[in-house]
Amino acid sequence: MELEATITERRRQTRNSIYRHLYESRDFCSKQSLARDLGLSLPTVYQNLTELMHAGLVRNSGEQRSTGGRRAMGLQIVPDARYAIGVSITETRLRFVAADLQLEEMAYRKVHHPPIAEMKDFGIFLAGELERFIDETHLDRSRMLGVGIALPAVIATDNSRITLAPTLHLRDITLQFLAKEIPYPTYIENDATSGGYAEWFLYWHRDMAYLLLETGVGGAVLVGDGQYHGVNRRSGEFGHMCVEPGGLPCKCGKRGCLEAYCSAWRISDDLGIPLSEFFAGVERHVPEYETMWHDLLRHLAIGVNNIRMVLDCDVVLGGFLTQYLPPYMPLLKEYVAAGNPFEPSADYLHLSVMRRHTVPLGVALHFIQEFIETI
Template structure:
């Protein structure tokens, strides 16, 4: 009976917290009691527990209607913090986020480390501590550190099975995380950013996410659940063939979407940064403009194929998506030309998080775990 009673109290406290977390309007003890069908004494007790734990605070007062003003309630977003790290072959990107996935710190550092896990792990741990120090992040509130990589991990998360852009296959991940003195997790980068996109949108049921970074990845989220597939290789959209016999891809095949629509294609072709490339496009550089048109053409093929297979919103994210706003009408026009059912490709949308989607999505792993256990 004690166990059942404790679980009921925990569930009631969780319900109170989650109602406040999702509240869009001014919330008082009275409105909480009414919304959750709980007595005011029960609301008082649970709020006392949550306030004492530093998770909820009183925030402002309602407008007076003649009588005592009601005190408002809100969660404390920075009561806990999580860190996400996007690890690629040439850079580390760190994001620290509060419980609402608001970014409170960001840092990027280039690296030339080889891909030995122990060496990478030491680098990540060292840079992580410098990041926490530089931005005065309270380690006592740190939920954990999630590392996002462009690769496929096994179901237990102990091995990286394949990461073509990093030329890694069947390597243990313990060396990557061993030197980090906080809870850790390793996840696919596009899965992280795709779930974060779904989380930020709130009311989206199904979403296909296409991540445009050094490589191209993806995720499919249905009713809040990431579909992993039988072998945790679902939504590997970067290796859809968009040009049979076309450009070589890092995976060893030809004509993959990643070969046409990644940052690496631009950098390897012209040896310039994305910023320099788009400055050239805007200034009318004919070679840059021709590659960019080809990029958009093949991106539209990939996006329309995803739409045809999954019949849901297709969101373009990753750091390359920050440059796509002016070209979205053209991209939709190209995609609609491949669609026998719809004359407009309004299903094709740009992500909310854009350039920091991967590290923020990684941070969300531990935020979500915390929200599930409040």
């Protein structure tokens, strides 16, 4: 019995290595190239491919290339064989994304709602909007792997509750309140952790600190094989580093936090205008807007500098605020470099590769990775 189990597991690993090779390959793949690249016999490759095709996970790509005088048929994975849903929760809006196995966006929907702390049962509302998203975008429930939920909250190390979520005005609340009405597998994670992990896993592949600039400011530390969580799962809470002692009040109750200076809230709350209008004004040199923007950039530079001093790795900026940052990166880097005694330039500072819907896509990745591991 034990031997049988070993053989089965070995067979599964072979099938998995074939699938992963096709998943990760950017080049033309055929039965012959798979056998060669993975050091497998052709019959083994045939047999496993038949299984994978039968399961609807692999298909002929339709492309043919001649290799050594013979025509070889191209192979590829079926990206939408399964999908996962990612939900990003902020104080007044939900963002839903459906992502295929290659983390490509299949559908997106944004929903506005009253502040969560004022809603009677947010869990019921969330579950209802989730079903509506699936129905309206005609997604096939039988192919769905699960629902990832990301929110700006510190989640307890035992995964049972939210210890603190300043921008949502929540404190010490069970995770059940979010997921209890959802009839699919769920996974709940901090928003910056989700975004940072996806960015690191898909594109960066080296040590990095991720600084998420959204309604709130968060972060993640990705070193070695993955995320450094910290003892209390609060590593990378860059938003509450003090960048101005006694400065602007923060939603956490303290003063002078990076979040108080660099969140999208600061712009929309103080000025009462959408971000697009604000940045159009900055471009037109509206004095009030320009002053605030430069103040924001200066404090952001202090934050980036502190992160670099502590971790000595790349710093990657993500989140929806970064879509407005490209024209101001030279200036931001100038501010950053001015505060660093070791480096004349801030070449380690980057904008994230994923610009759109990073957080919901990032939290959906959990189920996609899990699925690929089990093939």
